[in-house]
Amino acid sequence: MIKKTMKQLAKMIQVDHDLEQFANIEISGVTIDSRKIEKGNLFVPFKGEQVDGHLYVEEALEKGAAAALWQKDVPNPPVHLPVIVVENTLEALQELARQYRSELDVKVVGITGSNGKTTTKDITASLLGLQYKVQKTEGNFNNHIGLPLTILGLEEDTEIAVLEMGMSSVGEIEFLTKLARPSAVIITNIGEAHLQDLGSRERIADAKLEIVKGLMENGLIVYHGDEPLLFERLKNFDGDAKQSTFGRFDYNTLYPLDIRQTDTGSHFKVNSLPYEFELPVLGTHNILNALAAMLVAHYFGIPYEKMNDAFSTLKVTNMRMELVEGGCGEKIINDAYNASPTSMKAAIELVTSLSGYEQKILVLGDMLELGPEETSFHYSVGQEIDSSHIDYLFTYGKLGEYIAKGAREHFPANRVRSFLDKELLLQELKKVINAQTLILVKGSRGMKLEEIVQKLQKQ
Numbered sequence: 192m193i194k195k196t197m198k199q200l201a202k203m204i205q206v207d208h209d210l211e212q213f214a215n216i217e218i219s220g221v222t223i224d225s226r227k228i229e230k231g232n233l234f235v236p237f238k239g240e241q242v243d244g245h246l247y248v249e250e251a252l253e254k255g256a257a258a259a260l261w262q263k264d265v266p267n268p269p270v271h272l273p274v275i276v277v278e279n280t281l282e283a284l285q286e287l288a289r290q291y292r293s294e295l296d297v298k299v300v301g302i303t304g305s306n307g308k309t310t311t312k313d314i315t316a317s318l319l320g321l322q323y324k325v326q327k328t329e330g331n332f333n334n335h336i337g338l339p340l341t342i343l344g345l346e347e348d349t350e351i352a353v354l355e356m357g358m359s360s361v362g363e364i365e366f367l368t369k370l371a372r373p374s375a376v377i378i379t380n381i382g383e384a385h386l387q388d389l390g391s392r393e394r395i396a397d398a399k400l401e402i403v404k405g406l407m408e409n410g411l412i413v414y415h416g417d418e419p420l421l422f423e424r425l426k427n428f429d430g431d432a433k434q435s436t437f438g439r440f441d442y443n444t445l446y447p448l449d450i451r452q453t454d455t456g457s458h459f460k461v462n463s464l465p466y467e468f469e470l471p472v473l474g475t476h477n478i479l480n481a482l483a484a485m486l487v488a489h490y491f492g493i494p495y496e497k498m499n500d501a502f503s504t505l506k507v508t509n510m511r512m513e514l515v516e517g518g519c520g521e522k523i524i525n526d527a528y529n530a531s532p533t534s535m536k537a538a539i540e541l542v543t544s545l546s547g548y549e550q551k552i553l554v555l556g557d558m559l560e561l562g563p564e565e566t567s568f569h570y571s572v573g574q575e576i577d578s579s580h581i582d583y584l585f586t587y588g589k590l591g592e593y594i595a596k597g598a599r600e601h602f603p604a605n606r607v608r609s610f611l612d613k614e615l616l617l618q619e620l621k622k623v624i625n626a627q628t629l630i631l632v633k634g635s636r637g638m639k640l641e642e643i644v645q646k647l648q649k650q
């Protein structure tokens with residue numbers, strides 16, 4: 192993490208005022224939450240939706256913060272304390288991250304895409320960790336606040352930083368990539384996430400491709416080669432970057448062969464390689480995420496024959512195709528972190544393909560932020576559920592009712608239930624599950640369907 196004196200900090204963020212007796216105070220690390228202060232931190236207050244973080248500056252310093260920033264338009268800066276007054280605390284945080292990044296020797300891998308950023312980040316970091324000192328985005332800290340905080344948390348001897356770059360509107364990825372300056376980038380896919388803000392998949396593709404604007408010279412672009420919106424935009428790319436693709440079809444640099452899905456994860460081979468890979472993550476879509484990560488790892492010199500060593504200890508961030516056991520011995524795939532039509536269909540495809548269960552149940556919640564076509568998106572998810580492999584569909588939420596409507600076109604009526612109350616859904620669900628049941632739980636973050644998983648685990 193960043194370690195500087197206040198004098199050095201002031202210079203990095205181009206603030207010119209007399210720090211007096213505080214000039215040589217040393218800070219280590221940065222936090223934006225006084226409840227998470229670690230000794231020596233720089234505390235950066237933000238005016239939030241609930242409160243103004245400036246209320247907590249003195250508390251932060253009492254708790255062990257070494258210094259704090261203070262936004263100029265907030266009255267009564269505690270000038271008797273080690274505080275640097277700035278125009279805008281968020282912009283100061285971002286500039287500090289930009290300057291700190293430029294001092295480091297670290298190579299950056301930037302990862303964006305509609306789905307799979309966090310999972311691919313975890314896999315990429317695991318593979319690179321075979322040979323390098325690696326740090327990565329923690330959790331989902333992937334935006335204009337989270338990415339700068341991640342950069343400020345980098346150690347000076349970190350060799351590769353794997354950074355997730357999220358967005359929900361045009362220009363956000365460009366900002367992040369020009370701050371992080373990656374040597375390699377991954378674009379996982381173009382789905383429907385944040386369609387409400389972008390308006391079309393074409394504009395989503397344009398927004399994701401902003402990531403190449405910050406790419407270092409002779410960098411690497413890895414992208415989903417089966418996605419025409421990416422292929423068409425990159426085939427005439429006039430930069431000096433190398434391009435590699437991954438996907439299901441044989442025109443890609445890497446594509447999977449002999450895929451097998453079991454409770455322990457995904458087993459697959461890859462074209463041109465004589466090995467079988469054992470990925471402890473469910474779903475063909477996660478195999479594709481792994482292929483993207485493998486291409487980047489190979490670019491940094493990790494031998495393909497060593498990659499299973501990383502996969503064997505891989506732990507991906509929770510609530511992404513996380514297989515757990517419920518109180519009745521049933522197996523539950525907790526895929527409740529978020530959902531869009533592409534990720535919902537990918538998860539359903541996985542459940543449909545798994546064998547060894549007497550019955551399979553889908554518990555599906557609303558998919559949010561899809562824009563004016565949201566009801567037809569939900570309806571088509573329901574239409575595509577295979578009633579010869581799925582025994583029950585339980586939906587949760589108003590939009591979930593459209594999934595049910597689409598399913599009722601070909602499901603027996605008593606096998607499709609819609610709910611607006613989680614407790615009622617749980618009561619009815621418990622009536623049909625047993626130790627030979629597999630349940631998929633998936634919905635947007637706002638639906639908090641992990642609460643259903645937690646209740647099933649406690650029963």
Ligand SMILES: CC(=O)N[C@H]1[C@@H](OP(=O)(O)OP(=O)(O)OC[C@H]2O[C@@H](n3ccc(=O)[nH]c3=O)[C@H](O)[C@@H]2O)O[C@H](CO)[C@@H](O)[C@@H]1O[C@H](C)C(=O)N[C@@H](C)C(=O)N[C@H](CCC(=O)N[C@@H](CCC[C@@H](N)C(=O)O)C(=O)O)C(=O)O
Nearest residue numbers: 223224225239240241242244331332333334337357358359
């Ligand atoms: C600025 C901030 O920290 N916001 C977080 C805060 O939100 P809120 O405005 O309600 O803050 P408060 O009003 O409660 O407090 C104001 C500040 O005061 C601090 N404070 C408060 C109390 C106290 O006792 N001491 C204090 O110091 C406090 O820390 C505030 O700084 O709280 C919310 C709930 O916890 C947080 O969710 C909110 O975090 C915002 C969203 C944020 O961006 N945090 C980043 C660190 C981050 O990366 N978060 C990720 C999620 C990022 C994300 O959603 N990414 C999108 C893609 C990008 C979309 C982009 N357009 C965008 O705008 O996000 C995605 O789809 O993945 C994470 O948390 O996982």
Ligand SMILES: Nc1ncnc2c1ncn2[C@@H]1O[C@H](COP(=O)(O)OP(=O)(O)OP(=O)(O)O)[C@@H](O)[C@H]1O
Nearest residue numbers: 305306307308309310476511512526529533534537
């Ligand atoms: N390549 C993929 N194609 C389709 N769905 C995917 C893919 N990778 C992951 N998913 C699904 O998307 C969901 C989110 O996964 P993950 O958190 O890795 O994506 P993300 O892009 O980081 O999400 P966010 O945009 O919220 O940060 C998971 O439920 C997972 O099942």
Ligand SMILES: C[C@@H](N)C(=O)N[C@H](C)C(=O)O
Nearest residue numbers: 529530559560635636637
């Ligand atoms: C939480 C955010 N990353 C996200 O994915 N939002 C969509 C709407 C979801 O939760 O599905």
